Every structure is written in C-alpha cells, then in structure tokens.
Amino acid sequence: MATHSDEHPAPSVGSTRSPSGVLVGSVTCPNCATDRRRGHAHRCAAPELVTLPAAAVELLAAVRAAGGHPLVVGGAVRDALAARSAPGPLDARVAPPAAVAPKDLDIEVFGVETLDRLRPHLAAVARVDDVGASFGVLVATVGGLDVDVSVAGEPPTPAGEAAAFARRDLTVNALGWDPGSGELVDVWGGAADVAHGVLRHVGPSFSDDALRPLRAAQFVARFGWTLADDTVLACRELAHLHDTLPSSRVWGEWKKLATRGLHISRALTVLERTGWLDNFPALAATRGIEQDPAWHQEGDVLTHLGLSADVAAAAAEAERLPAEQRLLAVLGALVHDVGKPYVTTVHDDGRITSHGHESVGDPVAQDFLAGIGSPHVVRDRIGGLVAEHMCHVGVGGEPTPSAVRRLVRRLDGRSGLTIHDWARVVDADVAGRGPSAGAPVSGPWVALAGDVGAKPRKSLLTGRHLMSLGYEPGPAFTDIIRAALAAQDDGEFDDEAGAVAWFVAQEVPRVS
Structure with a gap:
C-alpha cells in the first residue's frame, strides 16, 4: 500500500515508558496549561465540559444515593475535549468531531464494591439490563439514553483513580469528568493526546483484550488521528489473537468504522503497520x-x-x-x-x-x-x-x-x-x-x-393470464414468467394487454 502524504509519526508530547511498559514522562494539560507527569493524579476545572441530559442527572443522583462517587468516563469526555481543540498541529486538514450532546454515557463508580449495591438504586429510576454484568457493567436506560455503569473497585481517591484509569486501553479514553465538582480527571495525559491527535496505549493492560488494536484502527478512521509508534508495536503483538475474538465484537468495530469513519484509508494504514491487515x-x-x-x-x-x-x-x-x-x-x-x-x-x-x-x-x-x-x-x-x-x-x-x-x-x-x-x-x-x-x-x-421506475415492476404477465389461455399450471410457468420479465424490462410491452399479446406471439405449445 502506498504511503499517504498525510501520514506523520506521532508527536512524543514528552512521553516515554518504564521497563514494565507503564507510560511515564512530562505532559502539558491543554485545559489548564499545567506541566505535570503522566500517571500522577491531575484534576482541573472544566465546568460544563460534558452536556448531561436530565435523565443522566437523575441516574447520577441514584448512584450517589447508593454511596458511590460517579465519574463520566471515556468517549463522552474524549469527544467533548476534541470538540474544544483545534485541529492537530501536524495536520490542519483533520478537524475534530463536532460538539454534540452524547447519546450514550459511560459512568464509572468509585467507592462501591459491587454492582449489586448499585442495581436497586438504578432500577428505581431506569430500566436496568444485566447483559454486561459478567464484564462488570450494568446498562441503565432512561429517557432514550443508554448509560453503561461500572464499578471501579477503587476508593474515590487520587490513587484509586490512577489505578482504575490504568486499566483502560488508550489515554484518550482514560479520561474522566466529575459532574459534582465540574473537574476534568486526567491521570495519563489523555487530554494532551486528544489535542495532538495521538492514540497511545496506557500500559501493559492494553494486552488484556485482543480487540483493542482493531478498536484503535476504528478510532483512526473516525478521527483521523495517528497511532503512536510504541502502540503500533503493542498492537502487532496481539495480531495473532484475532481468531480468538468473537465475531460479534469484530463486527462491532468494523460497523463503527464504516458508519462513523471519515478516514478509512488511514485505518487501512494502521492495519498494515500493526500486522492486522493479514487477518x-x-x-x-x-x-x-x-x-x-x-x-x-x-x-x-x-x-x-x-x-x-x-x-x-x-x-x-x-x-x-x-x-x-x-x-x-x-x-x-x-x-x-x-x-x-x-x-x-x-x-x-x-x-x-x-x-x-x-x-x-x-x-x-x-x-x-x-x-x-x-x-x-x-x-x-x-x-x-x-x-x-x-x-x-x-x-x-x-x-x-x-x-x-x-x-x-x-x-x-x-x-x-x-x-x-x-x-x-x-x-x-x-x-x-x-x-x-x-x-x-x-x-x-x-x-x-x-x-x-427506481423499483422493478412485477411481471405484467401472470399465471392467471396463462390459465385463461388454457395452460395448465406447472413448472413451465416459472420459465415463461422469467422470459416475460426479461421482455418487459427490454421494453417490448408496458401493460397487461401487451404482455398477453407478447406471450401469444411466442406460440408456446400447450402440454396435455
């Protein structure tokens, strides 16, 4: 595949990795301009970053009633930051997604150990589906909004947030927004990577799910962003696991790529660079x-x-x-x-x-x-x-x-x-x-x-016409109707009378 002129190496943004693969290094928060270290707790004011519909506010209140501390996490925060950012400095042709109210939300709950503690409180205000319970997720639906609710299994502390976000796939998805304080929660420098248009894995837990490289390609297709070099290598190490993935999950990523993506050729380049194209x-x-x-x-x-x-x-x-x-x-x-x-x-x-x-x-x-x-x-x-x-x-x-x-x-x-x-x-x-x-x-x-006619017309010649002419129903009717359709499409007749006249002219013998 030819290399496209708009392919650039990902900017480093001060990032390195420890021998264990943990992301380290300095980064500047684009929201508050603070220089800080990746992997260290960071909160800064971001009032009204995520637009919350009334149904979401009601769900958040239910989570608090259960003793939980909720954060809006993942895509809603990522997309809200992207909508605020200018196009990446390496490629001014790649515009960020438009700012829109999210149609679905992911909420991670700190300070609550189990889903069972949340379930009755959520059920009081929403329809609760256990379809994702085996993965630690409840799906709450209210007012046309789907909300994935998970428990972090960590206390609502800086250390707890760092541990929870370390389990996420990419830094741009390891972002949170605290609807109570109106603060951006960014442990791993994801806001800077959003601003620079870089997809970078958080740490060793990236390999916990073999779908993540395909998910990264899907994000490249949607946003036109660049995959960091070390993340390319991490994806390559998972390429041999493609056949272990359920086809439903693979289709989910391809469907998003096709229905939300604008940069399909870039996604193909990512698949090539990561060794996933051979799958x-x-x-x-x-x-x-x-x-x-x-x-x-x-x-x-x-x-x-x-x-x-x-x-x-x-x-x-x-x-x-x-x-x-x-x-x-x-x-x-x-x-x-x-x-x-x-x-x-x-x-x-x-x-x-x-x-x-x-x-x-x-x-x-x-x-x-x-x-x-x-x-x-x-x-x-x-x-x-x-x-x-x-x-x-x-x-x-x-x-x-x-x-x-x-x-x-x-x-x-x-x-x-x-x-x-x-x-x-x-x-x-x-x-x-x-x-x-x-x-x-x-x-x-x-x-x-x-x-x-943008829709094909039904056959003007029907079995009823053939029987009225003295023909006995049978397998031959199928061939006759098929031939009549071809003649009809060729414009040899355009009404029932013409269809009958055409058939009579064929002099098809009657079978006794």
Missing part, C-alpha cells in the same frame, strides 16, 4: 496488485480501495445518510475491487487488465464480510454492489431504459439494493483514484431509473 486476507491480497496507470495513477489496489472508501464516507457524511445506507456505501467501496488479485494480467505491451474482477469479487467480498461477522443480508447486498459496479462500463454512451430496468431488477434481487446504493459505490470508485480521479458517472443511470 483480513481479501484486503491483504490487494496489497501490491498493480493497476493500469491510464486509469489508476494512485497506486496499487489497496490504495485505491482506501481512497474510494474515503470518498464514499465523505459523501455519506455530506448527505447525512442513515447508518444502514452509509454502511453499504463505505464497505461496498472498500471491497469493490477485491476480485482483482485473481484476474489481473500484465501484458507484454505494458497494459494491465483485470477482466471479470467484478464477478470474481462478489464471493470474495462476501467471504471477507462473513469473516468479520456481518449479518447475511449485509453480505448479500455488498456482494451485489461488487458484482454490478462495472455494468456502466459495458454500455456505450448513455444507458438505455432496458439496461437500467435490468440493473434495477438485479439489484433488487440482492436483498433489496437500490439504484442509489449502486450509484454511491460506482461514483466512489471513479473518484477514489488520486490524480486520475474522475467525475461521477451514475447520474444518467439514476435519472433514467426515475423515469422508468
């Missing part, structure tokens, strides 16, 4: 596969897939697509050319062709999606997008109504794909080519689909 053979196989520079000046197929997925993600963000449609667009763009490694030919005259890669790529893409745990309907739909992404090339000039009708029917047969799902992947393919990027090509197809 996804369909993508790894595209590494180093040449493409004809007449059409693809950006580099190998893997580079093209990353750039195409970036385009799809940006377009989905601009359109504010629902998550389901964005998932199809981004993952469809990411895997649309996975068939190329199996059919690419370098000719004696220097031309490079990959004839038939779309049909070969359909099962390859579905195998990749099955491996990452995607639902069957997603596999079928994305396989359909891969299979059809070249159909516009085979039509010289403007598409015909019959070509559009046939495409719409084939797409609908892949778990209800639409012409718009197809168009997003096709246009991302054309635009994701670096210096040789082209303008969108789907417009005439989408426009004509609007004229002839």
